[in-house]
Amino acid sequence: MNMVRIAAAAAHFGRDLDFDLARIGKIIEDARGQGAGLLVLPDAALGGYLADLRHPDPEALPPALKPDDPLIFQVARRAAEMTVCFGYCEADGNLRYNAAVCVNGDGVLGRHRKVHLPAGEVAAYMPGDTFDAFDTPVGRVGMLIDYDKTFPEAARSLALGGAHILACLSAWPTSITNRAPRTRQDRQSRLFDLYDQARAAENQVVLASANxxxxxxxxxxxxxxxxxxxxxDILARTFGKAGLAVADIDVAAEVERARRVLHHLDELRFDAYRGSP
Known part of the structure; x- marks a missing residue:
């Protein structure tokens, strides 16, 4: 068996980059203390998310970091032997992207720019245009950033690219337009869990969802x-509190077991789908 301990973090991050870096370091140490090989942190872990999703203030956007910003490599050094995925606002000239990066002590293993932007984000970010799986010490991984996982094609693209683990990084709020009195009754709460479970089951992969x-x-x-x-099936969860959801899984064996009789990716009928190549 080749067991991997996977940790998905729930934590708050804001505009103070020094504070965020210290919190990331603390979470990495907590995950290391529990023996995690893969740690997935939320979207916008460096710099925080938008303060207003309906009407983002151009003067109050998260700090934009270049892809080679020293802070990214500080996280990589702290990750050391662990594989760590985290989100940040990425600067490309005058353009901004909601981005994620996967690192370990050797440097950057993979990158993703959020492709699907909800209405408010369009005013702050440019959309990415690809979904790419990449190899890591814990297996082949693909990343999604919150609203990306609403679209089945996004996760499916990564699974077709060989990803056995989907890292979903989110800054996913309760419903803005129809907030429920209790979180468990909230529409966005239900959808968040539904998408996580559906994307894993329909692609027969492991999914680590951080928020x-x-x-x-x-x-x-x-x-x-x-x-x-x-x-x-949910193997571990934090519910609404900050903390780590930690699960041990032999990723290759469990994916193979799930696909033994019904192999969804092999049974796709691309010729029958509208808009398929």
């Missing part, structure tokens, strides 16, 4: 970080 907690501006983030098996 922010606390509040930013008028938004309150859900937490609900979790590790999901290739059958859609």
């Amino acid at each position: 922010q907690t606390g509040a930013m501006g008028g938004m309150r983030f859900l937490g609900q970080s979790k590790v999901v098996g290739p059958g859609g």
Whole structure:
């Protein structure tokens, strides 16, 4: 068996980059203390998320970091032997992207720019244009940033690229337009869990979902970080609190077991789907 301990973090991050870096370092040490080989941190772990998703203030956007910013490599050094995925606002000239990077002590293993932007983000970010899986010491990984996982094609593209682990990094709030009195009754809370489980089950992969907690501006983030098996079963979760969802799984063996009889990727019928190549 080749067991991997996967940790998905629920935590709050804001505009103070020094504070964020210290919190990331503390979470890495907590995950290392529990023996994690893969740690997935939330979207916008360096610099925080937008304060207002409906009408983002151009003067209050997260700090934009270049892809080679020293802070990214500080996280990589702290990761050392561990594989760590985290989100930040990426600067490309005058353009900004909601971005994620996967690192270890050797440097950058993979990158992703959020492709699917909800209405408010369009005013702050440019969309990415690709989904790319990449190899890591814990297996082949693909990354999604919050709203990306709403679209089945996004996760499917990564699975077709050979990803056995999907790292989903989110700053996913409760419903902005129809907030429920209790989180468990909230529409966005239900959808967050539904998408995590569906994306894992339909692609027969392991999914590690990390989300922010606390509040930013008028938004309150859900937490609900979790590790999901290739059958859609939740193996570990944080519920609404900050912390780590930690699960041990032999990724290759469990993916193979899930695909032994019904292998969804092999049974696709691309010729029958509208808009397929």
